[in-house]
Amino acid sequence: DAGVTQSPTHLIKTRGQHVTLRCSPISGHKSVSWYQQVLGQGPQFIFQYYEKEERGRGNFPDRFSARQFPNYSSELNVNALLLGDSALYLCASSLVVGGATGELFFGEGSRLTVL
Amino acid sequence: GNSVTQMEGPVTLSEEAFLTINCTYTATGYPSLFWYVQYPGEGLQLLLKATKADDKGSNKGFEATYRKETTSFHLEKGSVQVSDSAVYFCALRVPGSSYKLIFGSGTRLLVRP
Numbered sequence: 001d002a003g004v005t006q007s008p009t010h011l012i013k014t015r016g017q018h019v020t021l022r023c024s025p026i027s028g029h030k031s032v033s034w035y036q037q038v039l040g041q042g043p044q045f046i047f048q049y050y051e052k053e054e055r056g057r058g059n060f061p062d063r064f065s066a067r068q069f070p071n072y073s074s075e076l077n078v079n080a081l082l083l084g085d086s087a088l089y090l091c092a093s094s095l096v097v098g099g100a101t102g103e104l105f106f107g108e109g110s111r112l113t114v115l
Numbered sequence: 116g117n118s119v120t121q122m123e124g125p126v127t128l129s130e131e132a133f134l135t136i137n138c139t140y141t142a143t144g145y146p147s148l149f150w151y152v153q154y155p156g157e158g159l160q161l162l163l164k165a166t167k168a169d170d171k172g173s174n175k176g177f178e179a180t181y182r183k184e185t186t187s188f189h190l191e192k193g194s195v196q197v198s199d200s201a202v203y204f205c206a207l208r209v210p211g212s213s214y215k216l217i218f219g220s221g222t223r224l225l226v227r228p
Contacts, residue, residue: 042218106158
C-alpha cells in the first residue's frame with residue numbers, strides 16, 4: 001500500500017509569490033495534518049483537517065491556508081511568500097482525529113526555497 | 116506552555132557503543148510521549164511511544180521510559196549500528212489536542228564503523 005505522498009518534492013519561489021503543496025493520505029485515513037520543518041529545527045504544527053473540516057491550527061499567519069477534499073487529499077497554500085517560509089513542509093495522515101495513542105504517518109515532504 | 120527539550124547534537128559514536136539521547140518535557144496534564152526518527156531523504160517514522168507514567172516504549176532495540184517525576188523520556192540503545200545514523204525527534208501530545216504533536220529540535224546521530 002502506498003504511504004503518504006506529497007508533491008512537488010522540491011520547488012523554488014521568489015518573495016511575494018504564492019505556493020500550493022499537495023498531499024494524498026494513506027488509503028482509509030481521514031485526517032491530514034501539515035507541519036513546517038525549518039532547517040535544524042523540529043517540525044511545527046500548522047493545520048489539521050478531518051472529514052474536510054479544520055480541527056486545529058498552529059501559530060501561523062493568515063497567509064497560510066489549507067483545505068481537504070472529499071477524497072481526503074489536502075492542499076496547503078501559502079501567499080505572499082517570505083524568505084522565512086523556506087522549509088520542509090510535511091504532511092501526515094491518521095485514521096482518526098482524536099485519541100492519545102494513535103500514530104501519525106508522515107510523507108517525505110515538499111522542500112520549499114524562497115529566494 | 117507545552118514544550119520539549121532535547122540534547123543538542125551531533126552525537127557521534129562508534130558501532131556497538133551505548134546510546135543515550137536526553138529528552139525532557141513541559142506539559143499540562145498527562146501527555147503521550149513519542150520518539151520519531153528521520154533517516155536521510157526520508158519522512159519521519161514513529162520509533163516508539165509511551166502513553167502513561169512508567170510505561171516503557173521499545174522498538175528495534177531502542178527503549179525509552181516515561182518518567183513523570185523527572186519529566187523525561189530519554190532514548191537508549193545498548194549497541195548502535197551504522198544504520199541507526201539519523202535524526203531523532205522527541206515529541207509530545209497533550210490530551211484533548213487531537214493529533215497535534217509538539218517536537219523537540221532533533222538530535223543527529225552519526226555512527227561510525
